[in-house]
């Protein structure tokens with residue numbers, strides 16, 4: 001029985017305590033022990049469809065849950081039925097005769113929706129393969145991370161959803177297998193997985209980043225690259241204003257040569273203190289990609305600099321001592337950031353997965369961002385720092401880089417993107433300071449988008465303006481997947497209604 005009820009209805013709080021469901025009935029989707037992935041999926045798809053039918057008959061809304069990480073409360077539905085997918089987490093190899101001609105099955109893995117990014121990464125690495133990017137942590141479910149366009153700072157890559165080649169998505173009427181028009185899996189495989197093939201570019205691009213509104217994702221086919229090593233350099237350096245121009249132009253090599261190694265970095269990240277950003281050292285992290293070799297000396301996640309959120313420890317302190325905000329932040333940056341390995345330290349190496357951490361829950365986390373055209377970075381960075389500081393924002397600002405990501409609703413929609421994150425302790429003042437930043441960007445006519453999962457104060461008008469024609473294509477795809485408005489209503493929630501994605 002793949003769906004079981006979990007305890008009595010009651011309060012459910014998301015991972016970081018930013019929201020709760022009042023009186024939710026909780027259900028768990030569980031993996032079985034079938035030998036073939038397609039058999040598992042057929043059983044799960046039928047069970048999910050039956051569960052959706054029961055919810056509809058009882059007049060309940062539903063909300064699929066991944067790891068419950070999203071602080072935007074996109075995972076909250078007041079008193080509906082919650083479907084925990086975390087235990088539906090098996091991964092399967094794909095045989096060459098299960099894919100269509102021209103597709104290389106060895107690159108692909110069949111992933112049940114609740115598998116953590118960490119688990120997918122481990123399974124791929126066991127097979128000599130690797131994800132090519134992911135977020136800073138890896139404790140999200142793969143489906144949950146894709147649902148909101150999770151990204152890291154691999155400068156030549158997009159979002160995690162770019163790995164997805166096919167999606168099984170269960171709606172109240174049909175279990176679909178969504179792929180691009182050229183197709184990936186054979187019809188025999190798809191039928192055996194209990195699904196109906198739907199090969200369409202727009203529907204696939206919608207399903208890569210569904211924001212929890214297109215049905216219940218039960219599985220994905222995930223692409224990979226050969227396993228590789230990364231060498232991290234992590235240091236504190238005072239950044240020159242000119243360096244922002246190099247970053248804006250995509251000259252990561254020059255930035256790297258100035259502050260770390262004279263090599264092309266695969267990953268560049270800069271955490272700055274918005275109080276005097278060019279006078280106080282920034283925390284820099286670079287990753288240099290190397291060919292895989294099995295005999296590299298093993299390093300601990302700490303030595304590799306995995307996880308970098310120790311700054312969230314500051315709590316209300318910064319609110320209480322506004323005069324000391326800049327200095328306190330800098331103190332925390334120095335103490336909270338694993339310093340090194342620096343350029344002159346002995347090099348350490350790890351695989352992509354070894355350099356990530358699953359993260360601990362942090363009550364009182366503030367987490368927001370703006371994604372901009374990388375070319376606008378020098379101008380926007382200074383504007384953002386000034387507005388944030390003037391209004392008493394109490395977090396560091398993290399700058400990350402990525403290419404345009406796949407998915408109609410991908411926030412990284414500029415050809416080259418810079419993402420400025422405001423991550424740290426939650427406070428009303430910090431939330432207002434972030435609002436002051438986005439108001440100023442609007443006033444200055446700067447184009448930007450916001451993360452679906454973070455506390456970015458998005459609304460339907462803004463979503464419509466940011467995504468324009470792509471939103472209309474996404475809505476058309478949604479209506480194709482779930483034609484009956486009564487069925488669509490199952491996926492409504494206060495947050496998703498507010499974004500204009502469910503009506």
Ligand SMILES: Cc1cc2nc3c(=O)[nH]c(=O)nc-3n(C[C@H](O)[C@H](O)[C@H](O)COP(=O)(O)OP(=O)(O)OC[C@H]3O[C@@H](n4cnc5c(N)ncnc54)[C@H](O)[C@@H]3O)c2cc1C
Nearest residue numbers: 066067068069070135136140141144147150151212217453
């Ligand atoms: C500490 C922290 C660090 C983070 N770091 C980063 C980062 O580096 N980069 C970045 O981009 N983001 C980051 N995020 C955001 C995070 O990646 C997203 O919140 C992500 O969506 C969380 O995945 P999840 O599995 O917890 O999904 P949830 O929060 O459980 O769900 C997210 C959405 O997906 C839907 N959903 C989940 N599973 C399914 C399914 N099977 N079918 C259909 N819909 C589903 C939910 O209903 C909800 O709408 C971070 C968040 C936190 C709290």
